[in-house]
Amino acid sequence: MxxxxxxxxxxxxxxxxxxxxxxxxxxxxxxxxxxxxxxxxxxxxxxxxxxxxxxxxxxxxxxxxxxxxEVVAVDLLDRPGGLAEALKILEAANLNIEYMYAFSLRRGDKAILIFRFEDPDRAIQVLLDNGLHVVDGDELMSFVP
Amino acid sequence: MLTELWNDAEGGFHPASAPDFLPGRALQEVQLRRLRAVVARAYQNVELFRDRMEERGLTPDSIQSLEDIQQLPFTVKTDLRDTYPFGLFASPMADVVRLHASSGTTGKPIVVAYTREDVDVWAEVMARTLASCGLHRGDILQNAFGYGLFTGGLGAHYGGETLGATVIPISGGNTDRQIMLIRDFSVTALCCTPSYFTHMIERARELDVDLRNLPLRVGIFGAEPWTDGMRRHIEAEAGIKAYDIYGLSEIIGPGVASECSTQEGLHIFEDHFYPEIIDPETGEALPDGQEGELVLTTLSKKAMPMIRYRTRDITSLITEPCACGRTLRRMRRIGRRSDDMFIIRGVNVFPSQVEAALLQVEGTLPHYQIILTRDQGLDRMAVEVEVTPEVFSDKIKALEEVRARLAQAIEHILGIRVELRLVEPRSIARSEGKAKRVIDRRND
Structure with a gap:
């Protein structure tokens, strides 16, 4: 992931x-x-x-x-508040984000963000548990030109 | 019997090393006899020295004991410049078989001369140096000191041959070829400046050559001050024993003093080079054990005797007997040179102090450079440190912490503010000879 x-x-x-x-x-x-x-x-x-x-x-x-x-890519709905919701989830789980940046491509109505977590494995679990989509390497490579 | 005295597991005894083991009284007799002869020679043949003796009302007969040396005038580096090129020669040019010159940082170089006998003495003391570092016949010595006007290359070359080692006269530079020959020729010993060897280690790693798995077992390093931390780094990374040797062109070149298997101070070949330690401010002789400026007198030099030459190197003498059996007095490793020193905002700074701080934080010594500038009359000191894989992080915060820790360590030791800049790997120029640690742009 x-x-x-x-x-x-x-x-x-x-x-x-x-x-x-x-x-x-x-x-x-x-x-x-x-x-x-x-x-x-x-x-x-x-x-x-x-x-x-x-x-x-x-x-x-x-x-x-x-x-x-190792970083984690997450796709989020590209609309006002999309990122804020994801951050709330991470905050609630007490997950520290070292830094983040946006992926240069959009995918349909989704924007992809790259997160650097101190504990990426736990972060992935929390994101999945909360119904968010984590984009793994193969998937990412499948739609980039 | 002497073989029993020099019974190091790695080292052989070489007949040239016999004077290393002279009983103290016999050594002093040799020293006094030679001192009287060299003073007489300089007095007869070197105008500058004769004038200074006469000013003091001295003649060669004033020297009756070794202590009498303290009456003699000092010789300083500017004397060599002022008499450029041949003013201090005590032999006619017909008897001079070799000239060397040092790179003066400003203006004219310093010229030094050797008679046939001087070249032989030089080969002898360098053979003793190499033997003291555990080399013997059968060793393959890669000589990466620069050949040419610099004394390092030819000095080590003749010493190696006299010892009976196989000498590879590769000179400095062309690091990839150095590494190729170390591997292909099964080199067992190598000599160069410690900073250049650090560079070789770095390059070998890039070339996927593990020096620890090669027959190389001894490194003989000199021509610039280096720290114990650097020694530990070199020994661990290259799987060798790293020895410090000492010499200077004005005296003879390399071969003035050398460490032995104990690596606890450098034995001075004092049957040829008589050491004194003086207070650099007052010129007064200091008792053994006290730190001060090393002053050397060449006891056997013919072409260019140096009487009480002020080396500018700061050290102290160790008179306790050495476990290796050598009776020669030792000097502590030169950590600093009074001419490497710079003064910034009234504080005396030696590059070795900066080095100690960097080592303390990083564990190994990164490549660094000190840059002095003047901004509106205020002196500023910047230290540029190359980022290493060990300290690099993808997080700005972590890198800022490294930067702050390095700056604090330096500031703690020096007591002055420094600007610490992290720079890209290999952005600081590598030296194939003496590393240039300080760039002073204050008068640009």
């Missing part, structure tokens, strides 16, 4: 984002979605790609420090 997310360290200065993206593009790896978290001095680029193991290898060979993290 979990997705593999790659994170890499970047300095926060012009031109730093391009190089890793070019490195994986050169291997024909497409980025399904990405998120960039930054401070004044550095940033963390988080990527979801289909061939994450190959991408990790490519990036590490090119000298980046790459971290592999």
């Amino acid at each position: 979990k997705l593999q997310q790659l994170s890499l360290f970047l300095e926060n200065r012009p031109g730093r984002l391009g190089a890793p993206l070019e490195a994986i593009a050169a291997e024909g790896i497409n980025i399904l979605t990405l998120s960039l978290a930054d401070t004044a001095q550095f940033g963390i680029l988080r990527l979801i790609v289909r061939e994450w193991d190959k991408a990790k290898q490519v990036l590490e060979d090119a000298g980046w420090v790459v971290n592999l993290t």
Whole structure:
């Protein structure tokens, strides 16, 4: 049920984002979605790609420090309050969200969100118990171009 | 009998090492005889030295005991610059068989000269150095010190050959080839700067070469100060024993002092290099055991004798007998050089202090660089630290914590504020010789 997310360290200065993206593009790896978290001095680029193991290898060979993290994708009705409801469920279960970002594609009337939980397994259980749909890797890959 | 004295499991005894085991009195007799001869030689042939002796009303006969050395004038680095290129030579050029020069950071280099005899002494002390690090005939020594004007390469080369080891004169640089030869030639010993070897470890890992599974068993490291933490890192990562050696071009090059199997201080080859420790402020000799600036006198150098040369290296002498059996006095590892030191907002800072803080937080030493700048008259110190897989996280909060912990550790040791920047792996230039730890842009 979990997705593999790659994170890499970047300095926060012009031109730093391009190089890793070019490195994986050169291997024909497409980025399904990405998120960039930054401070004044550095940033963390988080990527979801289909061939994450190959991408990790490519990036590490090119000298980046790459971290592999399990994240959870959840699809939610794309209407006002859709996300708020899901957050209420997580809050009620006392699940801490480290960070989250939106997947770049919509699926019908659903928006897909990527969550980084401290305890992804319990989070998945809570989401399923509450009737939410967790999108696993195969399913995600099945509808992305 | 001497073989019994030097009975380390890994090391063989080499005849060149015999003077390492001289009884104290015999050693002092050799020292005094040689001291008187070298003072006379410098007095006769080096104008600068003769002038300074005369100013003090001294003649070579003023030296009657080893303690009398304290009357003699110091020689300092600027003396070599001021007399550039050949002003301190005590031999005619016809007797000089080799010149080396050090990279002066500003202006002219420092030139040093060797007669045939000097080259032989150098080979002898380097052979003793290597023997002291447990090397012997049959060892395959990859010499990654730079060959050329720098004394490291040729010094280790001649020493290795004198010892009877098989020397690979690869010089510095071309790290991938270094690793290939370590593996393909079944190299058992390697010498270079500790920072360059750290880089080799890093590169070997990228190439999927596990140095711990290779025959390499000894690393001989010198030419820059390094910490015990760095030694532990090198020994664990490469599966070797890492020894510290000491030397400087002005005295002879590498081969002035070396650790032995105990790794507790460096034995000074004091039958050739007479050590003193002085208070760097007052120039007064300090008692054994007290920390101060190391001053060396070359007892047997012919082409370019150095009398009471101020090394700028801070250490202390250990007079207690060493478990290895060597009777030579030891000096503690050089943690700092008074010319590596920089002063920021009135605080004396040594790069080794920053290193200690980084090690404390990360466990291993990351690549780092200190950058000094001046902003509207105020000095600022930034430390750039490369992110390692061990500390990297996908969470900003975790990285900010690492950054804060590193900054706090440095601030705690130095007592001044630093700007700590996490930088990308391999963004700090790697050195194939001495690492450049401090970039001072305050006067740019």
